[in-house]
Amino acid sequence: MNKSLTDMQTLESTKNIKLGGSADNDSPNLPDFTTDAYKDAYSRINAIVIEGEQEAYDNYISIATLLPNDSEELTKLAKMELQHKRGFTACGKNLGVKADMPFAKEFFSKLHGNFQVALKDGNLTTCLLIQAILIEAFAISAYHVYIRVADPFAKKITQGVVNDEYLHLNYGEKWLKENLHTCKDELIAANKVNLPLIKKMLDQVAEDAATLSMDKEELMEEFMIAYQDALLEMGLDNREIARMAMAAIV
Ligand SMILES: [Fe+2]
């Protein structure tokens, strides 16, 4: 009973966030978007988001080469990512901030490298885990938290984006679910290598995120919700999900 009540509350709060419930429009806790400290932190966070959307575009186009039958759908998902990139570029311009792209490239470099190796070796499961599960869950968590404290222009853009990211996560979930009997071992091994990177990326971004009023604990919670929901949706049991999630604790 309690569990389902909690689930319902979680669902309800997620729904409100996704729809951008009007209640938080007049939140008294919004940061001052005009300070140098805010803009300095935003130059890195905005760059990470822009680079993340570009990486996502590239990754879906690459995944399409391994899944030619899904090429049309994957190209559609990829194009959404470019739209997102444009939206977030506009958010930076709107605040008069220049995105620190070299910082963002470095931020993604390890995950980028692992994806490239998996792609070269034709390890589709690893590619899908990195992009369609880990990066999408990371984006969903960050965007949910950001929507609560964003400037009005960015808030509107981010609300549109986060709904698209669920479509991408669902794509990965669906493929991995259908192929779980053959891909589970690779999925677990790839998770063990790449989930700790996501945790490190969250740690690395925590200070700048805090300047934007984004709480680290909240980011981690939102990530774990999206990530564990995805694993559950794929058909993994509670013990397997707990084991996989433990890889974040290193
Ligand atoms: Fe995106």
Ligand SMILES: [Fe+2]
């Ligand atoms: Fe996405």
